Amino acid sequence: MAISYGFLSTHPPTLCGLASFSSALAGHLPVEREPHGIVRVTALGDDQRARPDVTHTWRSGPGGGWRAAADVLGGYDVAVVQHEYGIYPGRDGEDLLPLLRRLTVPSIVVLHTVLTRPSHAQRTLLEKIMSAAGAVVTLTGTARDRLVAGYAVDATKVHVIPHGVDAPAAAPAGDGARPHLLTWGLLGPGKGIEWAVRALARLRDLDPQPTYTVAGQTHPKVLEHEGETYRSGLRRLTHLLDMAQLVRFRGEYLDRAALSALVRSADVVVLPYDSREQVTSGVLVEAVAAGIPVVATAFPHAVELLTDGPGLVVPHQDAAAMAAAVRRILTEPGLAGELTGRGRTLTEAARWPVIARRYAELARGLVHARPTAYAA
Known part of the structure; x- marks a missing residue:
């Protein structure tokens, strides 16, 4: 059965984990009948030129842009929709709901965040979104358990498909001169980098002393509202602790090859996130796939993946630990x-070709069971 796919998400050149995830999934799902349709969600004022593979752009703001987006997605057999807070227009992204209800084809909604203490409006909206979806995907078992226990959802619609990873890189390429610690990803408050810097200061007695690289641009929304305040504060902290010579901030964009080389140079990946809600971390799975030991705070995805696994979990905001x-x-x-x-x-089971096959199987099941309500 040849299936065509329409994707709804942020998308490159937007720099965010959601865009990277959706782009990777689309790139590994087979083109069976016609090229994939990409509906890119962007903020008002985002003047970045869409890539040639983008079929339609839905710009956040008033005007009911969801109708045109739904009509484009309806031209494919299955719509694959990424859900994250702050992406779609309306309060809590409420414009996604009428889009899903307008669709004339089955949809797979991938949940990147499942809140333990949502507001009443957030809970009600997500329950309606899941009701409208043909299938719901969580990226971790923790997220599924949280969803089934805390929300009104048909548990038979919920599937756990892990975050995909690229093929494992070659063996780590550190130069052996100094131990190298690394954190990467979009930067902003809540990343907990200050705790990692304080932890580094507690390792002064090691010979040689470790170095620490913080790689990543400031998150676009943080940059818009706060500028580089967070990064500047981190720089001040390194000077205050007399660690400036050991901490390197790389704020330039790194393409896949440059980032891969940087990751391979690390001896330890440090994920000091403040969040206690984070059920999905692409950086975490990429670090594991690269074969680099991880030290992470006890956010849900880290607890699930690293406990008795490829890293060590420590309490939040605890530099000593x-x-x-x-x-x-x-x-x-x-x-x-x-x-x-x-x-x-873990890495073999999460390779992108394996993950894409699981989405393809789920999509085929939806199309095969397609109810008459979806008929055009």
Whole structure:
């Protein structure tokens, strides 16, 4: 059965994890009948030129742009919709709901955030979105459990399909001169980088002292409202702790090859996030796929993936615990290799071609069971 796919999400050149995820999924799903349709969601004032693979652009703002977006997606057999707060127009992204209801084809809604304490409006809206969807995907078991326990949803519609990863990179390429710690991703308050800097200051006695790279541009929404205040504050902290010579901030855009080389140079990936809600982290799965030991705070995805797995989990906002975990990986004989080995099985199961096949199977099931209500 040849199937055509329409995708609704942010999309490159937008720089965010959602755009990267959707682009990677579209790139690995087979083009069986006609090229994929990409409906790119953008903010008002975003003047970045769409890539040639974008079929339609839905700009946030008044005017009911969801109607045109729905009509474009309706030209394909299945609509694959990425859901995240702050992406779609309306309060809590409420304009997504009439779009889903207007669709004349089945939809797969991928949830990137499942809140434990949503507002009444957020809970009600998400429940209606899930009711309108043909299938719902969460990226972790934790997110599914949270969804089924805390929301009114048909549990048979909810499927767990992990975040995909690229093929494992070659062995780490560190130069061996100094241990190298790395955090990457869009920068902004809540990333917890200040705790990692404080942890680094507790490792002064190691010889040689580790270096720490913070790679990533400031999140566009943070940049719009706060400028580079967070990054500037981090720089001030490094000077205050006399660590400026050991911390490097790379704010330039890194293409896939440059980022891959940077990741391979790391001895430890540090994810010091403040969030206790984060059920999905693309950076986390990419670090595991690269074979780099991870030290992460106890956000839900880290707890699920790293417990007895390829990394160490520490309490939030605890520089001492973070430093102790990094110290163990750098100094305890055999630990780094053991952690890397634990990630190999996880990585094979999360390769993008494997993940894309699971979405294709789900899509075929929806099309095969397509109710007459979807008939044009």
